[in-house]
Amino acid sequence: MMTNTFAQLGWFNAMLYLLARGLAAITGGRWTLFRYRFVAQPIGDTPLLPLRGTDIEIRLPAAHEALPPDYPRPANVIGQRYAQGARALAAWRKGRLAGFLWLIQSAYQEDEVRVRYLLASPHTSWDFDVWVRPEERLGWVFRKLWEAARLDLRQRDIQWSCSRISAFNAVSLRAHASMGAVNMGSATFLRCGAWQWMLASLPPYVHLSRHPASYPQLTFQEPSCPLFNKSARS
Template identity: 70%
Template sequence: MSERLRLTIAQLGWLNAALYWLARVLARTSGGRCSLYRYIFVAQYVSDTPITPLRGADIHITSPGAGDLLPKDYPRPAEVVRDRYAQGSRTLSAWRNGRLAGFIWLIQHAYQEDEVRVRYLLVSPHASWDYDVWVRPEERLGWVFRRLWESARHHLRQRDIRWTCSRISAFNAGSLRAHAQIGVVRLGHALFLRCGGWQWMVASMRPYVHLSRSSNVFPQLTFDSSALQEPPCHNSRKSATY
């Protein structure tokens, strides 16, 4: 067994490692027409307690709207951003020395995934979905993410949001490790296989299995955080998936 394979198994576990390598083989042999994704869905309690210590006074947080211009180096396509705003999403952006340093996206009620064809529905009015957390690589050892998450925490608490849900890639070792160290609640998982216009889904929640052959046909996964127990320690430390 090669050292690289050993490391992948150690970081992801046997199942996720096997699916990760399968995804690479599929992408290579199909010329990019086929792709495989495995998501793990989690929820984290939104604490009343600010993140401490809170530093990074030179980091400025803004909440741009749909009509605001994107920076030239914004790392997401303009059409994807337009669709997110059309769904009702809100973004918080971190700026440092006049340059975009990071962002996080938030949405309530429902979110249409833009990596695969699926819709996430949140049942509780006290829940939100956070997604696409990005921090500029050279800023990832600094205070950008803490400032972003503190702003997000404040924004969510003002709207009486108690739980924020998200999906993480089962192939992202750093994200898996970070989430294992904090107080998240696992909600389920799903596997998606896309080949051309076809998409197959197998999930741990209803509808469990789904086949889609066009962009306007997709499954809906429902999450209900109303029965989740608040953790004894409310000092939230949300991890960045970048």
């Protein structure tokens, strides 16, 4: 198991993953460590899966719609996302929620750690919290969601969709890489009770937050911009 973790994540991320698990166990969850990779993938014209997943229905639920009883996110978190201007794409199969993903343009206030992401270009969008019901993960739900997202973003003249992915999630990293994602940088967050430390490859690079109203802002350039290439290599 240990060897497999190092093989999938690389030694650095694997060591942080083990540290994160150890901190959470020792402190009863009061200390948590997160490491993120930021990527951008091009929004192209080619459909992802023509004639596949025809029994999967994609919906764009409104903010006032009731959530399914087994929706895997708290109602207050969903309310905060809609308040920021985020939109959700939901996949339904056989009358049951099969998966969802969220989209937002311009800026996004993270709900896992204290940080704000800002997209500098109007031709970029943010996709986040992609979830697929476990028993559907070998089917077509994921690609149906991404095809719906591709069509939605193309209509809005979006050329790149940016994502925050856990550096401990090898499956998600591989999935994004298979769709042409490029690197935008990384950030590590350590939360100790009310305090939070951040180390990032993007300005401001280092940040200490002592209360919920204090958070850093990470600004992402469009991949074709020279500033993007410089920050991504940092």
